Amino acid sequence: MSAPAKRKPRAAAPKFQRIALIGIGLIGSSIARALKKHRLAGEIAIATRRRGTLDMARKLKLGTSYHLKAAQAVKGADLVILCTPLGANEAIAREIGPHLKPGAIVSDVGSCKESVILDVGPHLPEGVHLVPAHPIAGTEHSGPEAGFATLFENHWCVLTPAEGTDAKAVKAVSGLWKKFGARVEIMDAQHHDRVLAITSHLPHLIAYTIVDTATDLERELQKEVVRFSAGGFRDFTRIAASDPTMWRDVFLSNRDAVLDILGRFTEDLTALQRAIRRGNGELLFDRFTRTRAIRREVIDAKQAGVEIWRDRR
16 A cells, blocks of 8 residues: 655745835835745735836736835735835825734834834824834845845844734734844844934944045045055045935934934044044044944944855855
8 A cells, every 4th residue: 555645834824924025125124025035925916106217126026916005015015115215204194004904014214213103103094003124234236136045144133113002013023024034133223323323323424524535535545545545544435325315314314313312422522533633542543443443342242243255156
């Protein structure tokens, strides 16, 4: 008697039946790829205002439906993720609010969280849950073709739900990011914005400023700066190549925290300027020794970074 044929294991049901991605740049397209890779959504509805971008998303087969209107994409969605610049959030929330089904979850990927709660929350109907999120991952590249499924692996994703947010909704969003390979942290929105002001926003502002300073140099000197770019300047040019629309909105949305940290930085910079002018090598050595200690802490926390492009797919 022949042995009974083995049954194929049944595929796990998707975590969400329909997910709508509003915006399909680097982060949005990486989410779409990760959703498909891990089979976490039955349908992926993609919305973007620009037809050329939408056509590229369709060409790359990032979704199952494609829309020029966000209101069309969110109909019947269990989860909506805003992947657009922060300045567009309020207008999008106004547009999609009336079309969200009861029990739907709205999230985002923005670098500032208080502004998301203030801009999006008031326009969501009763019974729709807002769970803001910030995946701390990215590159200087943009557009739907720039994304890759492994972008979020071993990176932090910070969730900043307001007090009283439905626990099941928070758990669902947290679980999704963990499936992407991210480490999830729950944090107060205001605290998040202060932390990111120093770890991300100020470094970007400095990078933009230094590279812009280089553009104002005499043409001959500017060419030599580019030709002999050392590692530090190269890193600044990489950061300063980031999406200008996104970063304009970040600085305007996180204005108070950025100005506070910028004020402290300016005071420290003035102190170093004075030390150099006066030949105070002892102060310079002390400051540089302290900063080396911070670098060691970053390495110990496994936040020193890896070459993400080696596994791009």
